[in-house]
Amino acid sequence: MDFLTVLYSAPLLLSLFKAALPYAVATTAAFGQWFASVPPCRDVSFEATSFLVCEVDPKLYSIELFWKDPAGKPFQSLHNLDNAQRMAGRTMLFAINAGMYHPDLRPVGLYVERGQEMAGVKTGSGSGNFSLQPNGIFYMSRGKAVVRATKDFVRQRPATDYATQSGPMLVIDGQLHPKFQADGTSRKSRDGVGVRKDGVAVFAISNGTVTFHAFARLFRDALGCDNALFLDGTISSLLAPAIGRNDDYWNLGPMIGVFRKRGG
Template identity: 85%
Template structure:
């Protein structure tokens, strides 16, 4: 093509570029929106069980607890929580149920939301998994995540922005809970949270049924968490629409939601 022909064709080429530009920009924006909505989660296999594991660095992500909406009514489901956050202009990357609760959806033990203690710590004995001592507390303090056995938390009593108590502890200072048995016959879908030495909070939910001993080994031996806490079983739920995970259990109590921090 000689120079004159190229010069004559320039307006047409420019028009084609201009016509294609909006679509290219729209595609780029759509990809960007899709990318930032992806949760930090991945499939993970350990021994004979598959899991979904979400690794959350508090420096990059905001970990928050939710129980009731502004009208004072429990959210009840992860879908309701997601809808409320979208209405507020927020993109929740994923959410999980955050511990045990009474039939009226009140937290069984300590529950702190945005620095406000809404349910007190429970140190007495009782029945069920919650009271299988030691139990523990997952909390956010000064932008850092931590899991501690309840006895240690009460002794130190750190200031917390968010906190939820559950039980039993899965791993305590690098040791499996002393009452777990490797051949335990109680097998359920389970979810829990641990914290690595680098401060990353690790959430895991089993895709199949698993006993406590195997679930605790997952956190200690495969995920590198010296301290980890069982959140719940059977109704264990994870909502992560960015990867097509949409568990839809209703009448849930406290929940954990994770968001990307704005820079």
């Protein structure tokens, strides 16, 4: 290309660049918005079962519990919760169902939201997974995530910003729940939460079916959690639109939502 060709082509190139610039800016902005909504989740394979695992450092992310909307009506689904957060101008990175509940969607055991206790601790006997002792409580206290067996929680009764009780415990101080059997045959979709020694909360949901024993070993042996709690079974759900995860079970009770902190 000679000098005159370059000279006469320059205005055309400049014009094309100016025309393309808004699209480039819009694309960059859209990518930035998408990237900001990507959750800290990854696929994990453990003993031929696939899991989605989300590792949440409370220093970088806000972990909150939700049950009812401002009008006092249960959110009922992760999608409803996500829509409500969007309307409030918040970007929820992911949400997961957060424990067991009655047919009217009331939490079965302890439930604390924004420091307000909305359902009390349940320590009596009963049937089902919730009452397979020891059960436990996942809670947030002064920016720290904790999983603790219910009896230990009640003994010390720490101040909590958020708390949900469920059961059974999967891992207690590095030991598997004593009633789990390695040859157990009950396989279901399951989700749960554990906390590592560094304070990171680890949420996991199976993409297929898994036994309690294998699910507990996932938390202890693969995810490094000395304490972990089962949250729910057959209707285990996780919503993370940025990575294409859009579980849509309805009539859910308590839910956990995770948000990126400013500067996180």
